[in-house]
Amino acid sequence: MKNILYIGPYRQSDEWGYTSKAFATLLAALPDTNLVLQPVWFTGEETSVDVENLESYEMNNLIGSNDVLIQHGLPSYINYNGDFETNIAVLSLDSRIDAVDWINHLRLMDKVVVFSEYEKELLIESGLADDKIVALQFPPMFLMNRTKDLALDLKGTVFYTTGSLDRKGGIREIVTAFLSTFSISDNVHLLITCRQSDILQQIVTDLKSQLGIFDVASYYPNIMVIDTVLPEVINYTHDIGDFFIDAGYNCIPSQNTLRAITANSIPIIPDNIQLFKDYDFYIDTYDEIPIYGERAIPNLWSGEFTWKQPRTESIRQAMKRAVGCPETKEKTLQRLAAFKQGIFAVPNKAIKELLCIQ
Amino acid sequence: MYTIENIIRAVTRKSGDKLNIVLLCDNEEDYITQLCATGHNFFIFNDMYDSQWKRSVEYTPVNLHRYPTHIMACERHYDFIIVFNRIHHWERARDLSGIWHVPIIVVDLASMPIGSQHPFHTKLVLDNPDRLLLRGETISVGSTQLITDSWTSHYSAFSTTINLPHNTVTRDLVDYKNNQMLAVDCDLPEGYLQSLPLNLDEKFTPSLSFSAFFINFWQAITPKMLEAMALGIPVVTFESPDLQELIGNQIVLMIDDMQLLNDPAVVHHLKNFDKIPKIRDNALEYVKQHSPEQFTDGWNGLFEYATNLSYTRDSYV
Numbered sequence: 001m002k003n004i005l006y007i008g009p010y011r012q013s014d015e016w017g018y019t020s021k022a023f024a025t026l027l028a029a030l031p032d033t034n035l036v037l038q039p040v041w042f043t044g045e046e047t048s049v050d051v052e053n054l055e056s057y058e059m060n061n062l063i064g065s066n067d068v069l070i071q072h073g074l075p076s077y078i079n080y081n082g083d084f085e086t087n088i089a090v091l092s093l094d095s096r097i098d099a100v101d102w103i104n105h106l107r108l109m110d111k112v113v114v115f116s117e118y119e120k121e122l123l124i125e126s127g128l129a130d131d132k133i134v135a136l137q138f139p140p141m142f143l144m145n146r147t148k149d150l151a152l153d154l155k156g157t158v159f160y161t162t163g164s165l166d167r168k169g170g171i172r173e174i175v176t177a178f179l180s181t182f183s184i185s186d187n188v189h190l191l192i193t194c195r196q197s198d199i200l201q202q203i204v205t206d207l208k209s210q211l212g213i214f215d216v217a218s219y220y221p222n223i224m225v226i227d228t229v230l231p232e233v234i235n236y237t238h239d240i241g242d243f244f245i246d247a248g249y250n251c252i253p254s255q256n257t258l259r260a261i262t263a264n265s266i267p268i269i270p271d272n273i274q275l276f277k278d279y280d281f282y283i284d285t286y287d288e289i290p291i292y293g294e295r296a297i298p299n300l301w302s303g304e305f306t307w308k309q310p311r312t313e314s315i316r317q318a319m320k321r322a323v324g325c326p327e328t329k330e331k332t333l334q335r336l337a338a339f340k341q342g343i344f345a346v347p348n349k350a351i352k353e354l355l356c357i358q
Numbered sequence: 359m360y361t362i363e364n365i366i367r368a369v370t371r372k373s374g375d376k377l378n379i380v381l382l383c384d385n386e387e388d389y390i391t392q393l394c395a396t397g398h399n400f401f402i403f404n405d406m407y408d409s410q411w412k413r414s415v416e417y418t419p420v421n422l423h424r425y426p427t428h429i430m431a432c433e434r435h436y437d438f439i440i441v442f443n444r445i446h447h448w449e450r451a452r453d454l455s456g457i458w459h460v461p462i463i464v465v466d467l468a469s470m471p472i473g474s475q476h477p478f479h480t481k482l483v484l485d486n487p488d489r490l491l492l493r494g495e496t497i498s499v500g501s502t503q504l505i506t507d508s509w510t511s512h513y514s515a516f517s518t519t520i521n522l523p524h525n526t527v528t529r530d531l532v533d534y535k536n537n538q539m540l541a542v543d544c545d546l547p548e549g550y551l552q553s554l555p556l557n558l559d560e561k562f563t564p565s566l567s568f569s570a571f572f573i574n575f576w577q578a579i580t581p582k583m584l585e586a587m588a589l590g591i592p593v594v595t596f597e598s599p600d601l602q603e604l605i606g607n608q609i610v611l612m613i614d615d616m617q618l619l620n621d622p623a624v625v626h627h628l629k630n631f632d633k634i635p636k637i638r639d640n641a642l643e644y645v646k647q648h649s650p651e652q653f654t655d656g657w658n659g660l661f662e663y664a665t666n667l668s669y670t671r672d673s674y675v
Binding site: 005007036038040041061062066069071077078079081083 | 361362363365366368369370456459
């Protein structure tokens with residue numbers, strides 16, 4: 001019987017929160033353990049997500065030995081605690097962290113868990129020992145409900161995406177690639193779910209006039225915007241869509257990428273996510289120096305480091321392949337079906353190995 | 359990081375461990391001194407009106423000269439925040455609770471019912487719910503049944519409301535000696551009571567013990583008042599509906615005319631009051647119910663209860 005204390009932001013309603021909730025669910029499924037969960041909020045948000053299946057673990061107290069402490073969150077929040085036999089950190093990052101003191105928070109830890117090989121490389125470059133780092137396959141968390149209010153009848157190939165309109169979200173790259181690749185006669189659609197549809201409409205109009213490929217605006221391919229990011233609506237888009245595009249700067253697959261795979265869609269994702277080897281729908285990325293006024297962490301944004309930004313041209317290539325190569329699409333769907341089989345089992349097995357549980 | 363340390367501490371805490379408790383208050387020194395008898399470590403924010411506190415969330419231990427007992431060196435993790443019923447403390451407690459992830463205990467010491475119009479009182483807190491956000495489980499502690507009932511009926515977000523003994527007597531008391539002086543606890547201008555033979559010595563207990571009466575200008579049951587009762591000195595208050603409900607006119611002398619105190623003959627007038635022996639006996643009985651042991655046991659029971667609370671930030675107002 002192992003005593004495990006997990007501290008993570010699983011009650012936050014952002015991507016960190018969903019990842020943490022997925023990780024906590026994995027821990028709860030482990031046999032022969034006494035798990036205690038404690039929520040932590042890193043953001044100033046004032047919501048507390050319901051965690052029906054996990055709530056009973058919050059009430060426990062750690063009685064007996066302190067075996068494993070798992071801290072999930074920003075590296076600056078993670079601290080070694082000598083009362084526990086094993087200290088494990090779980091985190092995500094998008095650039096090197098050796099210029100800020102975050103790396104020192106991780107040096108004492110016994111294991112550091114990340115969710116992609118690229119993040120592992122970043123940690124090694126930042127000066128962390130190789131044998132401490134575990135690259136775990138991203139744990140999924142599924143919300144099964146779907147909206148019944150929408151009834152879109154779309155013929156042809158449907159690309160879809162969701163996300164924010166800021167520069168990190170990559171929405172401009174996606175729209176530019178889509179508008180410059182197809183015309184209205186190509187029978188393709190782009191479906192975008194986002195929070196501020198009016199701003200997005202303006203962005204699309206501006207991009208159309210800037211591109212100037214077609215004389216008449218109505219020759220451009222069809223872009224639909226849904227003004228919500230409710231999970232049931234996004235789940236519905238997974239059902240009707242064919243290709244999910246994630247062009248964010250993150251180095252980990254988003255929960256929506258995994259949901260797309262389970263809904264038999266093909267994700268078009270940046271190559272630094274490295275979910276598969278030799279994947280046909282990767283987007284090439286280039287290194288960008290992230291300088292824009294984020295004064296909160298001065299050293300990190302000083303230009304010493306880079307993050308990965310997707311190439312618009314590469315998104316275009318992937319879109320062309322998606323429409324023009326049915327064989328590639330079929331082959332990828334088969335690969336994804338195999339991946340889907342182990343979507344729970346693989347991280348589950350890895351986490352057992354990590355915690356030395358039979 | 360404080361947050362993680364606090365969370366680990368909350369989960370691995372053994373019963374019998376000393377708790378680290380942050381107090382947010384202005385002028386409840388007497389009460390803090392009494393709280394120290396519970397044996398836990400208490401910390402107050404030294405520089406309450408410094409605007410820099412938010413940038414470096416930094417609390418310092420209370421002044422060692424003033425509170426010589428049970429104050430340990432400042433440790434960087436805390437178990438609860440105790441906040442008294444001032445609205446600016448509420449806001450700070452809310453912020454700190456969000457950063458530190460510790461529950462809040464709300465204490466209503468003032469002995470006024472909800473209906474009273476006091477600028478910083480409970481009613482104001484309750485009437486401005488948008489300024490309040492209670493994170494995690496919150497306990498409210500009242501000093502009388504009347505107050506705890508009022509809190510509960512107004513504020514459903516409180517998970518628990520506990521009635522604890524009021525202020526208690528902690529000072530060493532000297533023998534009662536009759537005198538013609540009055541001891542006064544007030545913040546009135548000095549001139550107001552100029553015509554009276556007053557005893558306003560800073561060394562309060564000796565001066566009190568040489569007094570014939572103790573006049574309480576506060577609409578509350580203060581520690582000084584209880585000390586006077588324990589010395590057998592009759593306490594004089596002004597008649598108000600609040601105090602009538604809280605303590606009643608069988609334990610203290612209630613006079614309805616404030617101007618009476620400007621009359622130098624008041625001492626003589628009070629001395630001839632035929633109710634005084636009975637009131638003195640009642641007051642001694644009343645003080646027995648507020649013994650330090652009861653006070654300490656009550657608070658320790660509350661702390662034990664509060665250590666089992668989880669911080670899930672579910673309750674909002």
